[in-house]
Amino acid sequence: MAKLNVNGRVVEVDASPDTPLLWALREHVGLTGTKYGCGIAACGACSVHLDGQVVRSCAMPLSAIAEDQKIVTIEGLSPDGSHPVQVAWRELDVPQCGFCQSGMIMAAAALLAATPRPTDAQIDEAMTNICRCGTYNRVRAGIHRAAGAGAAG
Amino acid sequence: MGTTTASRRAVLKGAAGAVLLGFHIPAGDALGQAPAQVPEINAWVVIHPDDRVVLRMARSEMGQGTRTGLAQMIAEELHCDWSKITTEYVTPGQSLARNRAWGNFLTAGSQGIRQSQDYVRRGGAAARIMLVQAAAGRWGVPAAECSARNGVVTHGPTGRTLRYGEVAAEAARLSPPAEVPLKEPGAWTVIGQSVPRLDTADKTTGKLIYGMDLRMPGMLVAVPRRCPVFGGRVRSFDANAVRGMPGVRHVLQVGESCVAVVADTFWQAKTALDALPVAWDAGDNGRVQQSTIEAMLDEGLNATEAFVGNSVGDARAAIAGAARRVEAVYAYPFQNHAPMEPMNATVVWTPTHCDVWCPTQNGEAALVAAAQAAGLPQTACDIHRVDLGGGFGRRTTHDWLIDAVLIARQVPGVPVKTMWTREEDMVQGRYHPVTKCKLTAGLDANGEITGLHMRISGQSILSFVFPTALQNGRDPVQFQGLNAGGTEGAIGYGFPNLLIDHAMRNTHVPPHFWRGVNHNQNAIYLECFLDEVAHATGQDPLALRRKLMANHPKHLAVLNAVAERIGWGSAPPAGVHRGIAQQMGFGSYVAAAAEVSVSERGELKIHRIVAATDCGVAVNPRQIEMQVEGSFVYGLSALLHGECTVKDGAIEQTNFDSYNVLRMEEMPKVETIVMPSGGFWGGVGEPTIMVAAPAVLNAIFAATGKRIRSVPLKRHDLRRA
Known part of the structure; x- marks a missing residue:
């Protein structure tokens, strides 16, 4: 029985230690906003924050996570969808199908927390998530907009 | 709304309100029974007593914005309060039980809006007429004295008002009107507006249930x-x-x-x-290799028998008697759709x-x-x-x-x-068809094209998916963008002699419709080859096209628009080179101009793409911009990275590590020109993907002198020749 600190709440997860964090979150904790896209940490749809750093949860087994490490998922990024990245996303209609966007938003929020005013090159480097619908240009614009709104604050 | 404690029994019986955690099924669905207490005005419009407007959807939302676009269609005629709108899917079972009240559910071919715009607008108009009639009946006045706006019916002479929610129940009991006139385009106030999407919020919080x-x-x-x-x-x-x-x-x-x-x-x-x-x-399929398939396609390029897609004059004779010939062979691989959700x-x-x-x-x-x-x-x-x-x-x-x-x-x-796992999704796909194409142009002494033969060899989608739709064995979809006419892909050039034919060569790998479908390779084949002819005859690629497009003004208009915006004819920035392409398909006319540079090490950078779309009617310009940007991501993914290959009968690429797609750092700036000329309804989800690859390939030639004739670019050395 693993203990996880998810979105500020300690939850017990009855899953084998090799279970990736992604599936613990989705199938045991019941938080399905974090998506499965590849299972090999290649697409970023499963991105969550671990102690403030963005990680790809599909390739991170529960055994690698300590009880006191703080996990934040899209559901916990803000209580009411008011994180500046989420607001910018709505203002610019960034998502298309939306399936990759939880991961995009988590990656963008982590980028802005570390780099409040990222350049395009820094965005390119940080945002390696895959979107098949083709929202990249709006993701970039959304990050700049959120940066202007003080996402890091 | 749904609860989270439905019993297994309720689920099994498919009882009204069948419940999934976090997911609400509209009442009354599974048993096909009339939903209780639903104030349905007609199949498309439900209005609740508190004025909430529920618009019913037959087409599916997959990111292309059809939900919002179709809501705009209905709302244009319904005159409801946009802020009160939600949507719900109807089920095919409901439609079956009501004599297909919702028409076609197919959401493909960029046709969600263009193929249903007429009847969904009529659905909105009929509902408005009934709501007005109901209010007039309540007041005992002629309906002609009443009007509706923003979800409120007003009686002109007295100024009395009733909200839609107040008369919905009476309206629902009225007979549908016999005559349902639609507004003229000049009177539209919702269609043509860049209203925000109806479904964005839940995609930013993880709440949307896939x-x-x-x-x-x-x-x-x-x-x-x-x-x-x-x-x-x-x-x-x-x-x-x-x-x-x-x-x-x-x-x-x-x-x-x-x-x-x-x-x-x-x-x-x-x-x-x-x-x-x-x-x-x-x-037996376990013995099929990529080389087996390549050899089969090569054989088809020179086969005697082929299905004719477009023919003008006698192209073979013109080419045989030409002063000079230009010939090239192009190829397009299998590709996986790879949607993010397996x-x-x-x-x-x-x-x-x-x-x-x-x-x-x-x-x-x-x-x-x-x-x-x-x-x-x-x-x-x-x-x-x-x-x-x-x-x-x-x-x-x-x-x-x-x-x-x-x-x-x-x-x-x-x-x-x-x-499915991603691996299953990759190896059990339905793939972009594999084809090759040999193009031969006959030129006269002045370098003018006297005849063109395009021989396509390769897979037919219809022969796998809908064999009954073949026309005496011929697959009409094969010739998208190359047809003599029609809405789904008319060629934009006039050649004195032309032959476009298809040697059908199928494999065991199942082909399927793939965003852009056969336009993707057909546009590369024709648009890049025309660039080759221009280069071989010392002509400007734009000037050559214009000369051939005299009888195709809509094709020409979008081409001219991108040429003007990118500054064709003026010098590009140092080290930057341009390419251009046009195509017509899915009811719309599109063109693109690309600016690229290629480093000494052969690294490609796509700086900028200008794309123009004439989709007849532009329902939501911002959504069109999003679709155009997205079509370039999908099309450039295909051009730069997209290739599935066969080994011992199986697809070799198993995940995004071996089947890479475009990432943010490779994404160019996209400038979208939406130029609806009116009078027709064209699609927007696919069309611009058609010109993504040829515009960039032509720019790569301008940059390097190398003519790339097969996809993907990752297989090619782009260092200057």
């Missing part, structure tokens, strides 16, 4: 694996080897070609499936009912497939749609759904969510 996210009480999860060689079979498998693994409930054979593990969770099912010993019988479906099967919850691009086809797999009449089954995590054509066909039903059938009464 098929993969569905949960039901007592649900099990199945992970299937099909024989990696198409057409192969299961020879044997050792269920006992994994039966004792954690969470495993069932180890099943599914049809002749598939096995599946059913467990409490996905991870348990996948872990057991990976450990399951399976022996496959690949059959295939999945949740099914409850009992001996008398089968209910399916899934993302599909065609609810009606899903119902047919599910009923057949369930061994039940369609009236005993239904499809409950959720939004798609990407479609791109993959979810117009239902191989994955059939297997999901066959799995659930072996676990009667239990909700089973069947989920």
Whole structure:
């Protein structure tokens, strides 16, 4: 029985230690906003924050996570969808199908927390998530907009 | 709304309000009974007493914005309060029970709006007429004295008002009007506006429930694996080897070609499936190699027999007698749709009912497939749609759904969510067809084209998907963009002699409609070859095209628009080179101009793409911009990275590590010119993908002097020749 600190709440997860964090979150904790896209940490749809750093949860087994490490998922990024990245996303209609966007938003929020005013090159480097619908240009614009709104604050 | 405590029994009976955690099924769906207390004005419009407006949707939302666009169509005529609008999917079972009240469910071919705009607008108009009539009846005045605006009916002479919600119940009891006139385009106030999408908010908080996210009480999860060689079979498998693994409930054979593990969770099912010993019988297809397929395509390039797609004069004679000839062979590979959400479906099967919850691009086809797999009449089954995590054509066909039903059938009464791994999605795709093309132009002494022959060799989608739609063996879809006329792809050039023909060469790898479909390679073939002719004859590529386009003003208008915006004819920035392309398809005229640079090390940078679209009517310009940007991501992914290859009969690429796609750092700036000329309805989801690759390929030639004639670019050395 693993203990996880998810979105500020300690939850017990009855899953084998090799279970990736992604599936613990989705199938045991019941938080399905974090998506499965590849299972090999290649697409970023499963991105969550671990102690403030963005990680790809599909390739991170529960055994690698300590009880006191703080996990934040899209559901916990803000209580009411008011994180500046989420607001910018709505203002610019960034998502298309939306399936990759939880991961995009988590990656963008982590980028802005570390780099409040990222350049395009820094965005390119940080945002390696895959979107098949083709929202990249709006993701970039959304990050700049959120940066202007003080996402890091 | 749904509760989170529905009993298994309620789910099994498909009772009204069948409940999934976090997911609401519209009342009354599964039993086909009339929904209770629903103030339905007509099939498209429901208005609640508190003025909430529910617009019904037959087409599926997969990111392309059709939900918002169709809502704009209905709202234009309904005169409701936009802020009160929500939408809901109708089920194909409901439609079946009501004599197909919602028409076609197919969401493909960029036709969601253009093929239903007329009847959904009439649905909105008819509802408004009935609401006005109901208010007039309440007041005892002629309806002609009343008008409706923003969800309120006003009696002109007295200024009295009634809200739609106040008269909806009476309106619902009225007979539909016999005459339903529609507004002239000049009077539109909703169509043509860049209203924000109706479905963005839940996509920013993780709340939107996709098929993969569905949960039901007592649900099990199945992970299937099909024989990696198409057409192969299961020879044997050792269920006992994994039966004792954690969470495993069932180890099943599914049809002749598939096995599946059913467990409490996905991870348990996948872990057991990976450990399951399976022996496959690949059959003859197991000997097919990529080289086998290439040789077959090469043979077709010179075959005597071929289906004719477009013919003017005598191209062969013109070429034979030409002063000079230009010839080139192009090739386009298999590609996977790779939507972000792998295939999945949740099914409850009992001996008398089968209910399916899934993302599909065609609810009606899903119902047919599910009923057949369930061994039940369609009236005993239904499809409950959720939004798609990407479609791109993959979810117009239902191989994955059939297997999901066959799995659930072996676990009667239990909700089973069947989920594919990404690896399964990659090797069990329905692929962009593989083709090659030999183009031969005859030129006179002045370098003018006297004849053009385009010989396409390769796979036919229809022969695999809809063989009954073949025309005496000929696949008309093969010639998208090359046809003499029509809405789905008319050629934009006039050649004195022309022959476009197709030597059909099919393989065991199943082809399918793939965003842009056959336009993708046809546009590369023709648009890049015309660039070759321009270069060979010392002509400017734009000037050559203009000369050939005198009788195609709409094609020419979009081409001119991108040429002007990119500054064709003026010098580009140092080190930057330009390419241009145009094509017509899916009812719309599009063109693109690209600016690229190629470093000494052969690294490509696409700086800027200007794209123009004449889609006749522009319903939501911002949505069109989003679709244009997206079409370039999809099209440039295909150009830069997209290739599936065959080894021992199976697809070799298994995940995004071996099947890479475009990332943010490779994405160019996209400038979209929306230039609707009016009078027709064209699609927007696909068209601009057609010109993505040829515009960039032509720019690469300008930059390097290298003519790249096969996709993807990752196989080519782009260092200057």
